[in-house]
Amino acid sequence: MINLNINDKSVQFDGDENMPLLWYLRDDLRLTGTKFGCGIAMCGACTVHLDGKPVRSCQTPMIQTQGKNVTTVEAVNAIQVGAQIQRAWQDLDVVQCGYCQSGQIMSATALLMEKIAPSDADIDAAMGGNVCRCATYVRIRAAIHLAADRLQTEAGKK
Numbered sequence: 001m002i003n004l005n006i007n008d009k010s011v012q013f014d015g016d017e018n019m020p021l022l023w024y025l026r027d028d029l030r031l032t033g034t035k036f037g038c039g040i041a042m043c044g045a046c047t048v049h050l051d052g053k054p055v056r057s058c059q060t061p062m063i064q065t066q067g068k069n070v071t072t073v074e075a076v077n078a079i080q081v082g083a084q085i086q087r088a089w090q091d092l093d094v095v096q097c098g099y100c101q102s103g104q105i106m107s108a109t110a111l112l113m114e115k116i117a118p119s120d121a122d123i124d125a126a127m128g129g130n131v132c133r134c135a136t137y138v139r140i141r142a143a144i145h146l147a148a149d150r151l152q153t154e155a156g157k158k
């Protein structure tokens with residue numbers, strides 16, 4: 001039995017401990033905001049937070065979630081940074097088809113949780129594993145800077 005928290009709810013998983021977390025989220029819990037893209041940790045569409053760090057849920061076996069906190073895009077707005085990221089995404093109209101965007105938002109939120117004023121190089125390093133076939137990269141970078149500015153203003157650092 002694997003005990004973990006998903007979006008602040010305690011859950012118990014009683015299945016194959018090698019099953020990817022992504023399958024559990026989408027197929028068992030119906031948290032379908034997290035997307036399946038490549039299945040081999042190459043696209044970032046399946047990114048969620050494991051204890052606040054971005055991970056590829058398609059390559060995270062359930063055994064690695066024991067005792068951990070998982071956050072998915074469905075609950076990212078409960079985090080102050082996540083709410084600002086989503087607001088900036090809307091204000092700058094980042095999304096095109098949308099398929100990659102859950103993963104983009106989770107990676108961007110993790111970046112700003114670590115670093116409140118990232119440089120372009122920081123953004124490129126943090127977001128490099130999140131592929132967007134619609135090439136929304138310029139708007140993603142602008143939205144991260146906008147969210148960072150707003151967070152710094154809220155924190156009295158601007």
Ligand code: FES
Nearest residue numbers: 037038039044058
């Ligand atoms: S589906 Fe997990 S990285 Fe592509």
Ligand code: FES
Nearest residue numbers: 097098132133134
């Ligand atoms: S918005 Fe279409 S793949 Fe990124």
